[in-house]
C-alpha cells in the first residue's frame with residue numbers, strides 16, 4: 001500500500017485519520033492543500049510530514065509561489081524539525097534540479113535513512129524481547145520502513161521474535177495505528193492504556209523501551225509525542241534501556257537544549273471529546289500539548305542511519321564524519 005505518492009502534479013496521502021476502518025486517500029494539488037493535510041493530521045509523523053512538505057514546496061514552486069508555500073508549510077506544525085529541514089533542503093538546492101525531482105530526492109533519502117537505522121537498531125534487540133513503544137513510528141509515520149517500529153520490524157525479520165506493548169497514546173490514539181501496522185507485519189503485540197506502563201515495568205514485563213523523536217537538540221534533549229518523558233523517567237527508575245530511533249533529518253543543530261523547543265498545542269477538543277462526543281462536563285477546559293521534552297540524561301542510546309550512539313557527543317560527531 002502506498003502511503004505517500006506524487007503523480008501528475010498531485011500529492012496523494014493515505015488519510016491516517018480514517019484508519020484502521022477505511023483506507024482512503026486525500027489528493028493535494030496545491031501547497032495550501034498540503035499544509036492543511038499536515039495541520040489536520042491526514043499525514044503525521046516527523047519524517048512523513050517532511051516528505052509531504054517537500055512536495056508541497058514543489059507544488060508552490062511550480063505555481064511561482066515558493067515563499068508563500070514555505071511560510072504556509074512551516075507554520076503547519078511547529079515541533080518536528082524534519083519539516084523545516086526538508087524546506088531548507090528544497091530552498092538550498094533549487095538551482096540544481098526541478099522542484100519535483102528535488103522532492104523525490106528528499107523522499108528517497110528519508111526512506112534510505114530509516115531503512116539503515118532499522119538494521120542498526122535491530123542489533124540492540126535480544127531474542128524474545130518484550131518491547132514497549134509509544135505513539136506511531138511505523139511506515140505510516142515515515143512513508144516507508146518507520147523509525148522505532150522499523151527497528152522492531154527489522155528484529156522480527158531477522159527471527160528475534162519480539163513482542164510489543166503498544167501504548168494507546170491519548171489523545172490522538174496513534175497506538176491504534178501502531179497496532180494496525182504490527183498486525184499487518186504479523187508481529188505479536190498488545191495495546192495498553194497509557195497509565196499501564198509503570199506496573200508492567202515493575203512486574204518485569206518490559207525489556208526495553210524504543211520510540212522516535214520529533215527534534216533532537218545539540219545536548220541530546222529531544223521532543224517526542226506527549227507521554228515520552230513519563231516513560232523515560234519510568235524506564236530510568238526500573239533500570240530499563242531507553243532507546244530513541246530517528247533519521248538525521250530529526251537533528252536540530254541550531255538548538256542547544258530542549259528548553260528552546262517550541263511545543264505544539266492542539267485544540268482542546270482532542271482531549272475533551274471522544275469520537276466527536278464530549279466526555280467532560282460543560283465548562284471544563286483542557287490543556288493539550290502534543291509533545292514533551294525528554295532530557296538527554298535519560299537516553300540509553302540514539303539510533304540513526306549512521307549507527308548506535310551512547311552519548312549526544314557521539315551522535316553529533318557521527319554527523320561530521
Ligand code: MRU
Pocket residue numbers: 044045046047080134135136137138141142147148174211212213214224225290
Ligand atoms: O503528532 P504526530 O502523530 O505527528 O506525532 C508523531 C510522533 O511523535 C512520532 O513519535 C514522531 O514523529 C517520531 S517517529 C516518526
